[in-house]
Amino acid sequence: MRKPIIAGNWKLNKTITEATNLATQLVEGLGSISDREVIIAPTYTALRRVFDVIEDSPIQLSAQNCYPQTSGAFTGELSPEFLQDAGCQCIIIGHSERRQLMGETDLFINQKVYKTLQAGLKPILCIGETLHERENKQMFDVLSKQIKEGLADLTAEQMATLIIAYEPVWAIGTGKTASSDQAEEAHAFIRRLLKEMFNNEVAGQTRILYGGSVKPDNIDELMAQKDIDGALVGGASLNAEDFIRIVKFKKQIS
Numbered sequence: 001m002r003k004p005i006i007a008g009n010w011k012l013n014k015t016i017t018e019a020t021n022l023a024t025q026l027v028e029g030l031g032s033i034s035d036r037e038v039i040i041a042p043t044y045t046a047l048r049r050v051f052d053v054i055e056d057s058p059i060q061l062s063a064q065n066c067y068p069q070t071s072g073a074f075t076g077e078l079s080p081e082f083l084q085d086a087g088c089q090c091i092i093i094g095h096s097e098r099r100q101l102m103g104e105t106d107l108f109i110n111q112k113v114y115k116t117l118q119a120g121l122k123p124i125l126c127i128g129e130t131l132h133e134r135e136n137k138q139m140f141d142v143l144s145k146q147i148k149e150g151l152a153d154l155t156a157e158q159m160a161t162l163i164i165a166y167e168p169v170w171a172i173g174t175g176k177t178a179s180s181d182q183a184e185e186a187h188a189f190i191r192r193l194l195k196e197m198f199n200n201e202v203a204g205q206t207r208i209l210y211g212g213s214v215k216p217d218n219i220d221e222l223m224a225q226k227d228i229d230g231a232l233v234g235g236a237s238l239n240a241e242d243f244i245r246i247v248k249f250k251k252q253i254s
């Protein structure tokens, strides 16, 4: 059984005061929820203060990025070890905004995944095709390359805590969600690939989240899909009421 995960990526939003207010609302609204995991990823500057708010709650803290070195002459960067020191348990890696705006390559992303695991944190590896790639029928090739190169040289044991987020670039921040069938098709493909690359167990245990315009009104249908194990939420995670509703998605009785 894969425990569902709902993660909020706050991106470059919320000042320290706003972030601690939002975290306080989430702690109160979610109580001792235990049948699903909840992760929030504030900006670097808000991490420690948010940690102080959520420390005794089930909510886990994530960073939005890291640098694959422990310490040293790397001006402006933060390592998994330093993020752990700030209270993080997870790190989002290879988000499409970083791939597109900062030119991150699959090789660099692979180094970050490796270093994050080495530091004992959980990587949330993001992958996803652009509209152009989808329209040119390159979606499976793109996903396959991002997965194979992003997870290169990892062992089945190292895969135990890794989380994958499928975020089609055309659905991010556009209000255009992938249909549940489109999302399920991609997730099932990713799971088959994990089986090929590792084994049945890894394919069966790895949580694959969907991201891209997830909202309170589409989460239930997305979560009803066999291979969708959760969501990585952008815009709707900035509002406590919306995010709490998404976390409390309704389980379908099969």
Ligand code: 13P
Pocket: 009, 095, 167, 171, 172, 173, 174, 175, 211, 212, 213, 214, 232, 233, 234, 235, 236
């Ligand atoms: P939106 O939910 O705003 O589309 O963002 C998705 C995302 O990029 C989460 O990482």
